[in-house]
Amino acid sequence: MAGDMHTSACAPDGRRRALLIGGGLLAGAGSMAWARRAPMRHTVLMDATAYAPLELTVHVGDSVEWVNKDPFPHTVTCAGVFDSGSIADAASWTYRPPKAGRFPYICVFHPNMKGTLIVI
Numbered sequence: 001m002a003g004d005m006h007t008s009a010c011a012p013d014g015r016r017r018a019l020l021i022g023g024g025l026l027a028g029a030g031s032m033a034w035a036r037r038a039p040m041r042h043t044v045l046m047d048a049t050a051y052a053p054l055e056l057t058v059h060v061g062d063s064v065e066w067v068n069k070d071p072f073p074h075t076v077t078c079a080g081v082f083d084s085g086s087i088a089d090a091a092s093w094t095y096r097p098p099k100a101g102r103f104p105y106i107c108v109f110h111p112n113m114k115g116t117l118i119v120i
């Protein structure tokens with residue numbers, strides 16, 4: 001216990017450091033680029049002629065990989081925004097959305113096959 005009391009002697013130092021860091025945070029508040037989260041990777045399966053998950057929410061700059069588990073090709077097509085072209089069986093396609101929005105997409109070979117990519 002006495003040892004614990006002794007370690008608390010370091011507290012003033014720690015507090016001073018915290019104040020310095022706080023000042024740095026304020027100074028840097030104008031450009032938040034350093035605080036951005038690291039990009040994440042997401043996976044959507046194309047299986048039994050369906051996208052799974054049907055709807056996926058990602059951040060701008062994340063990457064999304066569609067993996068075809070079916071024994072025939074599919075596409076990931078949001079007209080005018082993105083289009084994978086034909087993705088063969090066992091192949092995949094990766095897209096990194098550059099802007100926020102809600103992007104419903106289909107497979108051009110199976111128009112009933114629908115998914116939605118939400119980018120925030």
Ligand SMILES: [Cu+2]
Pocket residue numbers: 049073074075107108109110113
């Ligand atoms: Cu398809």
